Amino acid sequence: MTTPARTQSIDDSVPRDRNELSVGEDLDFQRRWWRFEHAVWIVFTVIVALDVAGVFGRGPVAKVHKSTPDGAMNLTYEQFQRFQTPSIISIHFGPNAVRDGKLQLWVSQSVITKAGNQRIIPEPASSELKDQGLLYTWPSGQHPDSADFAVEPASPGIYYFSVRLPALGDEFTERVVVWP
């Protein structure tokens, strides 16, 4: 025995216009929608304005420059970065950053794990694990004016990173927001 097909009797549930046309127009709902639509466009406009300003990275607000009082270290980075998108943490060294003929820079582990460091330009001669971070050394005669960390954040969220000149004790600890 076959199962009968499911059916339902017609009932005119759609509201009629002037008791004639079944159309179901709801002008109150439509006005609410237009207000919502208007709010969405305002939000979209604000998003574009914030993006141009750099709040989502790659703009003037995103760039941060910091210097130590003695000028031994100048840090430039983007405080707003994007998930899996390349960015540069750049450190410029003053002449007094060099001690005993070598330049040493300590960076926190988060530069590797959170910021997703891909490479360092120029490559340091050596690196060693130290104080929950990495200590990079450029030997005498090869020490650069600057070191660029090419990073690519591995996950969205907020992370902190630190850079330090061990010889002088100069240190920056910075916060970075990574947008999805």
Added chain:
Amino acid sequence: MYTVIHAIVGYFFLLLTVRVLVRRPGAQLTPFEFVIIFLIGGVIILATVGNDHSETNCTVAIITIGLTHRLVSIMRSRYPRLSAWIDGIPLILLRDGQWQLEQMEGLRVDRDDVIAAAREKGLTSVREVEYAVVERNGSISIVPRR
């Protein structure tokens, strides 16, 4: 995991953007609107699959979008109010010789669109139209005067 999240977010963002942008999907799309839809779709694809162009990732993205779409379809048929938010509601543009200006301005439909729909119905003048209604799919239905 990110692919699934990006696909779901991308789906709803595209739904919202298209809903607030245009109300003339399918056959009613003009070339101007085609450009917008394809451009937005292409950009969202980039964010959805990211740097991982593997077949696995793309398959997961497609399945996620398919499941999300199915879920939305089920919810839409179960809750008519949700359907109104997603698809919109029919609106009367012309009623008994009177242009409904609030609806026309809100939908950015001009009189030529209504007159064109009347011609498609074989009517020679807009005076022969009793009702002109913008349907949920964006097409304009014409009910001639009796």
